[in-house]
Amino acid sequence: MNVLVTGGAGYIGSVTAELLLDAGHAVTVFDNLERGHRAAVDARARLIEGDLRSPQAVRAAMEAARPDAVMHFAAYALVPESMEHPERYFRNNVAGGMNLAEAMLEAGVRRIVFSSTCATYGEPERVPITEDVAQRPTNPYGESKLMFERILHWYERLHGLQPVFLRYFNACGATRKFGEDHDPETHLIPIVLQAALGRREKVFIYGDDYDTPDGTCLRDYIHIADLARAHLLALTSAHTGAFNLGNGTGYSVREVIETARRVTGRPIPAEVAARRPGDPPRLVAGAEKAGAELGWRPAFPELETIIRSAWTWHRAHPEGYGSG
Numbered sequence: 251m252n253v254l255v256t257g258g259a260g261y262i263g264s265v266t267a268e269l270l271l272d273a274g275h276a277v278t279v280f281d282n283l284e285r286g287h288r289a290a291v292d293a294r295a296r297l298i299e300g301d302l303r304s305p306q307a308v309r310a311a312m313e314a315a316r317p318d319a320v321m322h323f324a325a326y327a328l329v330p331e332s333m334e335h336p337e338r339y340f341r342n343n344v345a346g347g348m349n350l351a352e353a354m355l356e357a358g359v360r361r362i363v364f365s366s367t368c369a370t371y372g373e374p375e376r377v378p379i380t381e382d383v384a385q386r387p388t389n390p391y392g393e394s395k396l397m398f399e400r401i402l403h404w405y406e407r408l409h410g411l412q413p414v415f416l417r418y419f420n421a422c423g424a425t426r427k428f429g430e431d432h433d434p435e436t437h438l439i440p441i442v443l444q445a446a447l448g449r450r451e452k453v454f455i456y457g458d459d460y461d462t463p464d465g466t467c468l469r470d471y472i473h474i475a476d477l478a479r480a481h482l483l484a485l486t487s488a489h490t491g492a493f494n495l496g497n498g499t500g501y502s503v504r505e506v507i508e509t510a511r512r513v514t515g516r517p518i519p520a521e522v523a524a525r526r527p528g529d530p531p532r533l534v535a536g537a538e539k540a541g542a543e544l545g546w547r548p549a550f551p552e553l554e555t556i557i558r559s560a561w562t563w564h565r566a567h568p569e570g571y572g573s574g
């Protein structure tokens with residue numbers, strides 16, 4: 251298939267583009283390179299530089315690529331930033347998404363695989379979180395993703411779009427080519443590995459007084475290659491609607507640090523600090539639906555394998571993608 255990948259220069263988009271190309275699909279990346287990296291665009295892909303917030307740019311990319319389907323990753327994705335600048339999140343993630351959906355309708359493209367998030371559930375009413383758990387986001391980032399899910403839902407009913415919403419839990423790990431490089435970095439595993447590389451003095455553990463076995467927060471860490479494979483399955487599936495993507499196991503912040511110490515053989519100093527506002531104690535996926543309907547089975551569920559892949563990438567790219 252011919253696939254337009256928005257945000258294909260970002261972390262999850264770059265790896266999904268790589269797997270699409272490996273599987274013989276043609277890929278056009280649409281990215282403004284504001285937070286993505288030119289070096290993260292697979293050499294086999296075509297890159298169109300452009301901004302989602304410009305209806306003209308999106309329409310021009312759709313006309314140039316003439317895709318059979320769209321994978322939509324391009325978005326802002328920092329929870330703390332969204333609490334300070336909600337308008338950025340609604341403009342880019344919602345209004346930008348609408349530009350994309352409208353350009354798809356004009357071009358007669360129906361299939362869209364959309365990067366959604368467990369942040370749409372907010373503080374979940376039960377764990378493991380299945381797709382029918384109430385979606386009550388606690389920040390504008392999660393809200394913006396939920397709003398675009400709802401828009402796509404109505405465009406499915408009224409305009410015949412065929413959307414799939416993939417609700418990611420904690421994406422992490424790397425392939426040999428592509429890994430995680432955000433600026434600023436806020437995610438636990440890259441921060442821990444930067445400490446292992448000596449690029450940070452220590453890791454702060456945000457709270458150790460939660461109601462969890464060791465007092466630190468539990469997250470469902472999912473390998474980026476497993477996430478990417480779910481997109482390929484969603485692309486050709488007859489199903490529409492929402493799928494959670496996680497391993498169904500929660501690891502604590504302390505377990506992540508301990509595992510990274512084992513994998514890297516480095517001490518990784520850590521210090522307990524105050525809770526980070528808005529962190530739910532447990533986010534663990536019930537992802538049976540993706541197994542049953544998409545045939546998705548994570549190939550790399552072990553935390554150690556995930557951290558090892560990230561460590562290999564970070565050692566090869568100690569400065570990330572450089573200046574980008």
Ligand code: UFG
Pocket residue numbers: 327329367368369391419420421436437438439441453454455456457467468469503526529530533
């Ligand atoms: N953490 C630390 N120290 C750090 C960084 C993180 O203790 O330096 C802790 C956090 O408090 C949290 C856990 O490690 O308990 C994981 O934090 P991340 O920032 O790596 O990931 P989050 O679970 O906060 O974020 C993920 C996704 C977001 C999504 C969010 C939903 O990356 O896109 O889940 O809550 F919005």
